[in-house]
Amino acid sequence: MKQPILRAAFLLLGAASISTAPALAADVVELKQPSAAKVVVMLRFQNGSASDPKGKEGLAFLTSQLVTEGGTKELTAAQLKDKLYPMAARYGARTDKEVTTFTFEFHRDFLTQFYPVLKGLMLTPSFTQEDFARLKSNQLNYVEQVIRASSDEDYSKFALEDQLFRGTRYQHMTRGTAAGVQGLTLDDVKKFYAQAYGKNNLTIGISGNYPESFVQQLKKDMDALPTATVKPEVPKVAAPKGVQVEIVSKPDALGSAVYAGFPIETTRAKDDFAALMVANSYLGEHRKSYGKLYDKIRTARSMNYGDYSYIEWYEAGGNNMLPVPGVPRHANYASIWIRPVQIAEGLRKQYPTELGDLKVGQAPFALRLALREMDGLVKNGMSKEDFELTRTFLRSYTKLYGLTSAKQLGFMLDSKFYGRKDWLQELDGQLAKLTLDDVNKAIKKYWQVQNMYVTIVTDDSEAQPLADVLKNNTPSPMSYAKVVREGLPKEILTEDEQVANYKVNVTGVKVVDTKDTFK
Amino acid sequence: MKHTFWALGLAACLLSAGAPAARAQQAAKGAFPYAIEQSQLPNGLKVVTVPYASPGLASVFLVVRAGSRDEVEAGKTGFAHFFEHVMFRGTEKYSKEKYDEVLKSLGAAANANTSLDRTVYHMTGNARMLDKMLEVEADRFQHLKYSEHDFKTEAGAVKGEYTKNSASLYTQLNEKVADAAFDQHTYEHTTMGFFKDVVDMPNQYAYSKVFFDRFYRPEYTTLLVVGDVKAAEVNQLAQKYFAGWQRGSYVPNMKQEAEQTAPRYVHIQNANFPPLLSLSYKGPAFSDQSKDLPALDVLMTLLFAENSELYQQLVVKEQKVRFVGGAPNMTRDPYLTSIRASVVKADDIPYVKQRIVQALEEAKSKPVDAQKLADTKSALKYGNLMNLDAPDNIANALSEFIWLTGDVQSINRYLALYDQVTPADLQMVAKKYFVPEHLTLGTIGPKDTGGVQ
Numbered sequence: 011m012k013q014p015i016l017r018a019a020f021l022l023l024g025a026a027s028i029s030t031a032p033a034l035a036a037d038v039v040e041l042k043q044p045s046a047a048k049v050v051v052m053l054r055f056q057n058g059s060a061s062d063p064k065g066k067e068g069l070a071f072l073t074s075q076l077v078t079e080g081g082t083k084e085l086t087a088a089q090l091k092d093k094l095y096p097m098a099a100r101y102g103a104r105t106d107k108e109v110t111t112f113t114f115e116f117h118r119d120f121l122t123q124f125y126p127v128l129k130g131l132m133l134t135p136s137f138t139q140e141d142f143a144r145l146k147s148n149q150l151n152y153v154e155q156v157i158r159a160s161s162d163e164d165y166s167k168f169a170l171e172d173q174l175f176r177g178t179r180y181q182h183m184t185r186g187t188a189a190g191v192q193g194l195t196l197d198d199v200k201k202f203y204a205q206a207y208g209k210n211n212l213t214i215g216i217s218g219n220y221p222e223s224f225v226q227q228l229k230k231d232m233d234a235l236p237t238a239t240v241k242p243e244v245p246k247v248a249a250p251k252g253v254q255v256e257i258v259s260k261p262d263a264l265g266s267a268v269y270a271g272f273p274i275e276t277t278r279a280k281d282d283f284a285a286l287m288v289a290n291s292y293l294g295e296h297r298k299s300y301g302k303l304y305d306k307i308r309t310a311r312s313m314n315y316g317d318y319s320y321i322e323w324y325e326a327g328g329n330n331m332l333p334v335p336g337v338p339r340h341a342n343y344a345s346i347w348i349r350p351v352q353i354a355e356g357l358r359k360q361y362p363t364e365l366g367d368l369k370v371g372q373a374p375f376a377l378r379l380a381l382r383e384m385d386g387l388v389k390n391g392m393s394k395e396d397f398e399l400t401r402t403f404l405r406s407y408t409k410l411y412g413l414t415s416a417k418q419l420g421f422m423l424d425s426k427f428y429g430r431k432d433w434l435q436e437l438d439g440q441l442a443k444l445t446l447d448d449v450n451k452a453i454k455k456y457w458q459v460q461n462m463y464v465t466i467v468t469d470d471s472e473a474q475p476l477a478d479v480l481k482n483n484t485p486s487p488m489s490y491a492k493v494v495r496e497g498l499p500k501e502i503l504t505e506d507e508q509v510a511n512y513k514v515n516v517t518g519v520k521v522v523d524t525k526d527t528f529k
Numbered sequence: 530m531k532h533t534f535w536a537l538g539l540a541a542c543l544l545s546a547g548a549p550a551a552r553a554q555q556a557a558k559g560a561f562p563y564a565i566e567q568s569q570l571p572n573g574l575k576v577v578t579v580p581y582a583s584p585g586l587a588s589v590f591l592v593v594r595a596g597s598r599d600e601v602e603a604g605k606t607g608f609a610h611f612f613e614h615v616m617f618r619g620t621e622k623y624s625k626e627k628y629d630e631v632l633k634s635l636g637a638a639a640n641a642n643t644s645l646d647r648t649v650y651h652m653t654g655n656a657r658m659l660d661k662m663l664e665v666e667a668d669r670f671q672h673l674k675y676s677e678h679d680f681k682t683e684a685g686a687v688k689g690e691y692t693k694n695s696a697s698l699y700t701q702l703n704e705k706v707a708d709a710a711f712d713q714h715t716y717e718h719t720t721m722g723f724f725k726d727v728v729d730m731p732n733q734y735a736y737s738k739v740f741f742d743r744f745y746r747p748e749y750t751t752l753l754v755v756g757d758v759k760a761a762e763v764n765q766l767a768q769k770y771f772a773g774w775q776r777g778s779y780v781p782n783m784k785q786e787a788e789q790t791a792p793r794y795v796h797i798q799n800a801n802f803p804p805l806l807s808l809s810y811k812g813p814a815f816s817d818q819s820k821d822l823p824a825l826d827v828l829m830t831l832l833f834a835e836n837s838e839l840y841q842q843l844v845v846k847e848q849k850v851r852f853v854g855g856a857p858n859m860t861r862d863p864y865l866t867s868i869r870a871s872v873v874k875a876d877d878i879p880y881v882k883q884r885i886v887q888a889l890e891e892a893k894s895k896p897v898d899a900q901k902l903a904d905t906k907s908a909l910k911y912g913n914l915m916n917l918d919a920p921d922n923i924a925n926a927l928s929e930f931i932w933l934t935g936d937v938q939s940i941n942r943y944l945a946l947y948d949q950v951t952p953a954d955l956q957m958v959a960k961k962y963f964v965p966e967h968l969t970l971g972t973i974g975p976k977d978t979g980g981v982q
Contacts, residue, residue, distance in 0.1 A: 045582065046918070047915075047917075047918070087845070088845070091835045095834060095905075096908050096911070097908075098909075098910075098912040117914065140845065140846070144845065144848050147873065148851050155801060155802055159801055160699075162693075163696075264691075265696075267696075300630075308686050309625070310682070312682040312686050313685065313689065314692070315689040332638060349693055350693045350696070399630065399634060402633075402634055403633045403636045404636070406637070406655050407636040407638065410586070410654070413920070493731045493732075494681050494682055496678070
């Protein structure tokens, strides 16, 4: 009774045995796991939203969605969904600035049944007007409404990139701009598909339990892809002169969400990236309570839910506890994420007798504190003890980046992007070799607090008073409730004084209405 | 023919998801593909080990069967979650700073989360550090010590979390729906709690001691370890670090919710957000003995899957809806079975509601095709199996059954029920749960009403 599966597998093997001769274009990365239940196939093309033609921002994203949400030459989208339903196979596309990754995950029992679908979607996608209209409408809705009204944290992060990469092809969100998405046509999609996904810019990743013949078949079939003729435009941006602040003003925000960043010229491709990882982990490891920023802003002062720092793009930090692959980039920047802190209106309401005449909430204090911490590291470096502990942490912690085979495979594909064989594997050796001096050199080389961009998404009642404080570098004393202030140790109160008067090198402050973002 | 094929494919899959010898034996016992070893200390702490081939890595979960459901006193909503934060504030032996230092040296991914029925503390890291992991966890579960100042300070972080979450209108609507749907039961508030209670948290130091004393007890807790470990090692360490933990005596006095007799309605007016329609019907409590929940799960998967008639009509053809989906909730007491639709134009909300209700009504009278039923069961089982590919994912799946029943083995009893679900069961649950009087409607739209009241 199991014959159908066996027969199909045999056919596949047969096909493989004749496909050895021609040299095939696509690179292949394999992660064999003979006892796994799943097979994961990733097709990584070196084109993303930075490849969007001017005026068509959002095209790469929409094209990738249309490939995975539509049908094939043989099956309509509805027939395809019917066929796949009992298999619970999953697939989807992730479009980042420079790459687009199609990921297919299916149970190994369905290898032969699922494969024609994968092949059909990639080589002969149906691209119907119906699917196009639906997906374009959803994408436009995200750009116009959802991003402004769901997570102010993501909002401030995208708004920071808008500032940091202004005038370049990195500026817009991967989902595009309102005007860009509005103007997209089905012909644009078809054209981009033909230009962007080619055998010459494809890396194939396969993990799990699969026969060798499957690899050969996949390589052979993907060789039918055309030659890609477009490339992402990678920007080279410099830090601004001074600290440039943009405040996005929106109605009914309960807090101020802050993101700050400046370009850095290192990536996983360079060996000193590991050194900077140690410094960054010490300052603000993502979603960990032992970073300095978290310790001072959240633990000691109870100002928000968390505070972290980054030396590369971190996908969906509000959801992901560990980094995800599929977002490698050549143009890089360092950043600080301060989760929403209280605005004056909220504090006045909560503590009318103590803080009733407060004009500005906690954002200026939080920003000053974060920059001062980074500044301190630039000036003084890390201590030997902190260096050792942080390195020990990272040598274990980074082993969790590839907990599932899909993530491991994704990081291997990212490694190729950076010209490495297997960055996660190599990282442990790089960390082991590091000295304190390497780390402190990397800090001095890449970090500074004089020149950067800051984006703050906040309530319309807070925007102008906040802008005034930052523009004039007015001292911003911490506004504690009495219940918290009473028990604070003296060191904290002394440090508060210094933070409140810490000079930020602000050279420009602009208030932007939420309606005018991502246009 | 296709039917038999799928059934066989499924069996083959269950037989092959782990190491060859052990898995065959395990599959015969239940649908969960890995061997589960459970023991209990005399103080009531359950200890569960699931060996899994994740070389050098293990996940350690402590599942406490206390969540916002157990916040039975007025003015104390959100406390289970708040307490989750307080648990990171240190002990006599390991101050907050020392605890952080140990965690950092372990290089583990550690965190916690709270929901309606439980609080879960989890750590994934180096399996060879298991001794230290259990030592620090056992220490804070038994000897937590925090000053009034630390307590008050942590309250600010919780308000910060509320602030962050509240940016989402979905969060706001969930709050309103729960509040409207329940009058007596503590499910009336979300896990974050009522905002007024969150604001008052700094004043609840004394109560926090009571809370710890009640719930951070071995009889409320299960230690679960998944990964590159052996049961003997886990049991021995559990004995070493948790045996001295004293059993408690508290049992919360849960109020039963009276039967809802008329539909209820809540609305959020906002012109700058995609319009939303939510239908929440009173659903069943979790049971590993009743087919109600598996049948509802199958029915709702089938009704709202991307290949369903409803989805194809509303989302693909008419394009009046961006997304529609629904699933029953697995909760200790009867909660809500919710369906949500993101509607393109707010004016279509009444139409979309009518189409969804029509589909639910049809499910009461029209038996489902046997093939469709088999395909749906296959989709659910393969969907579950595909998720079990890392120690933390496996621990997450198991912890759900631990907090629902206190017995990890209920996962196999529950999954076995799916095989017994018949087309008649789907009609039965549709009639039993999609009752118009048991509905709470929620909408988000630009006008002062969603037009469906």
